Amino acid sequence: MNNLRNGLKVQQRLTASVSVLLFGICLMLYGIHRDEMAVVLNKAVHICLECIGLG
Amino acid sequence: MKMMSENNIFHRISFSIKRKIIQIVAFGITNSHIGNFTQGKIYTGKWKNFCAPGLNCYSCPAASFACPIGALQAVNGSMNFDLSFYVTGFLLAIGVLFGRAICGFACPFGLIQELLNKIPSPKKKLPGWMKYIKYAILVIFVLCLPVLVTNYMGVGKPAFCEFICPAGMLEGSLPLLSTHPELRATIGPIFSIKLLMVIITIAGSIIFHRFFCKVFCPLGAIYGLLNRFSFFRLTIDRNLCVNCGKCARVCKMDVDPVKNCDSTECIRCGACVHACPKKALRLGFQK
Known part of the structure; x- marks a missing residue:
């Protein structure tokens, strides 16, 4: 009985993990599709004065 | 025979040393542009389209990638977007694969804190309630303030980077101020707040193991919530x-x-x- 319960728990956990992973990948692809990477790049290639406590 | 002895040597290296080697390699990959320190500039190549998995200021001269928390605030606070699907998806994917193993193995700021903790001093434990502060910081400073507090153009400020993150000052501000005297004229009240955070973090990290990770790090908060689902566990x-x-x-x-x-x-x-x-x-x- 315990083995069956543990097996179910493992199965539920695996399903949740795979779902979150796929959801994350979908979000990432959608973000790339709507050009969020350009905002990230633009922020990252300039010295962000407020980030480093200046300005 | 030789291979066997090499295997034995590999197995004899303790897990903590293997982890330290991985941390150093991750630190090196995340900060591979060491030469920029002397030239007083930051790396501006295409790799900055991508986020590093750990906390590492993108205004650090050596940084190869964008900081995920900085990038999240930048997109959330930008004119065109209120939520970054790209960075949120990245954090979810990395988090569900590795959980907080990222903190333990791949975070440059985690390594810095572990080295600071090696400084001989009385070591203490933090009260349990302090671990909840990082969740408040994640919600208020990373998710809400950049979206809600905006200027006339609708652009929000990276509140976590501006007021809390000591990595920006340690890895970015201090090296850049030493090579750019003209930047010293821009030192204002924010600098004092950040300097205070740096002092608190350094003193805290000497006394408490990974003080910033335990109390302040919003990235640790995100990965921590995903520990329950992570494949590496x-x-x-x-x-x-x-x-x-x-x-x-x-x-x-x-x-x-x-x-x-x-x-x-x-x-x-x-x-x-x-x-x-x-x-x-x-x-x-x-x-």
């Missing part, structure tokens, strides 16, 4: 466990793996696995 064989308590005593993150292997505070450093006399704990990729 800690498991316990309860048939082998004798409840000796050694694992809880050696844990520097104040976790008791017997009570909860998926604790949001566990950075998967493996100290408990090594301490277990019955080999009841296992760390790695598993179902």
